[in-house]
Amino acid sequence: MTTPAQKLTSTSTTHYEPLLLRHPANPILTSKDWPYSINSVFNAGATLLADGSTLLLCRVEDRRGLSHLCAARSQNGVDGWQIDSKPTVMPSPKEYPEEIWGIEDPRITFVPELQQYVVTYTSYSRGGPGVSLALTKDFRTFERYGVIMPPDDKDTALLPRRIDGYWALIHRPMTKLGAHMWISYSPDLRHWGRHRLMLEARRGAWWDANKIGLSPPPIETSRGWLVFYHGVRHTPSGCLYRLGVALFELERPEKCLLRGDSWIFGPEAEYERHGDVDDVVFPCGYTMNPDGDTINLYYGAADCSIALARTSVRTLLEWLDKNGCCERRQRADDV
Ligand code: BMA
Numbered sequence: 086m087t088t089p090a091q092k093l094t095s096t097s098t099t100h101y102e103p104l105l106l107r108h109p110a111n112p113i114l115t116s117k118d119w120p121y122s123i124n125s126v127f128n129a130g131a132t133l134l135a136d137g138s139t140l141l142l143c144r145v146e147d148r149r150g151l152s153h154l155c156a157a158r159s160q161n162g163v164d165g166w167q168i169d170s171k172p173t174v175m176p177s178p179k180e181y182p183e184e185i186w187g188i189e190d191p192r193i194t195f196v197p198e199l200q201q202y203v204v205t206y207t208s209y210s211r212g213g214p215g216v217s218l219a220l221t222k223d224f225r226t227f228e229r230y231g232v233i234m235p236p237d238d239k240d241t242a243l244l245p246r247r248i249d250g251y252w253a254l255i256h257r258p259m260t261k262l263g264a265h266m267w268i269s270y271s272p273d274l275r276h277w278g279r280h281r282l283m284l285e286a287r288r289g290a291w292w293d294a295n296k297i298g299l300s301p302p303p304i305e306t307s308r309g310w311l312v313f314y315h316g317v318r319h320t321p322s323g324c325l326y327r328l329g330v331a332l333f334e335l336e337r338p339e340k341c342l343l344r345g346d347s348w349i350f351g352p353e354a355e356y357e358r359h360g361d362v363d364d365v366v367f368p369c370g371y372t373m374n375p376d377g378d379t380i381n382l383y384y385g386a387a388d389c390s391i392a393l394a395r396t397s398v399r400t401l402l403e404w405l406d407k408n409g410c411c412e413r414r415q416r417a418d419d420v
Contacts, residue, residue, distance in 0.1 A: 112390035127385030130191035131370025151187035183210035192242035212236040240298030264296035281339040327351035343409030360387025
């Protein structure tokens with residue numbers, strides 16, 4: 086049987102199994118589609134709305150270099166986008182000084198208990214990037230909580246339900262240990278503690294040496310939280326952003342069960358290789374098809390456009406079973 090993902094195309098003819106298949110209409114959104122003057126659009130959070138349509142909350146960089154968020158809605162998640170005629174969420178540095186240089190890279194989590202979407206995003210402050218949080222029911226009005234993690238911290242998403250009574254947030258603080266993924270817990274979404282190291286960047290020549298960070302919000306499966314993360318490799322000609330996958334324990338999400346050694350998706354297509362920042366694929370959102378298996382992954386390409394690739398939960402779990410290592414391999418010191 087052909088899965089929806091298999092019907093899509095891959096640009097590569099290499100000897101590895103393509104796990105994510107690029108949509109033939111890529112890039113699906115660029116600055117040319119915007120109803121007002123901008124520099125670029127990329128790194129969008131994604132969710133399904135109650136009527137089954139897709140909402141992308143896009144990072145839009147204006148022609149000063151500062152970013153804001155703008156919503157785009159589509160019936161099929163591929164084309165026919167209805168884009169808000171003006172910015173949906175603008176930085177408000179008067180009330181939120183941490184937003185002085187813009188707001189970036191939103192992730193969206195629908196939280197059934199709150200019947201609201203929780204949006205976490207980077208607020209670019211004088212002290213560097215921090216994490217801010219806002220709640221919304223409709224992506225038209227937002228309740229802003231302000232900064233919840235001080236700089237330098239980013240790449241954040243909330244888990245959609247409490248773990249042992251507490252909300253859980255994945256984030257990427259920069260510490261003396263390096264740029265690793267952490268998880269923190271809160272009783273009220275405002276006060277965060279019980280910080281735990283969740284996944285470390287590897288070292289040396291690895292594709293995910295130097296920096297890692299959460300990509301879209303984790304996907305809950307019967308086997309654990311399926312987590313896409315980006316890894317950054319420094320090269321003489323700049324950074325290479327690629328995507329990896331790992332699985333974490335359902336009721337103890339800081340515990341890594343499996344982590345793939347190789348990346349599963351990297352810049353190959355022209356629109357991923359060349360743009361304002363070359364060689365970047367940077368997913369911030371996904372939607373799940375009604376089959377509960379097909380993942381539509383929305384990613385920023387070269388900091389210039391938004392593209393779509395499809396994969397499936399089943400395929401990724403099978404791949405992790407074959408290619409993933411257990412927890413002792415998650416620590417940089419062990420590899
Ligand atoms: C990261 C983030 C992303 C960006 C990427 C590549 O640090 O700032 O927003 O897409 O760099 O420039």
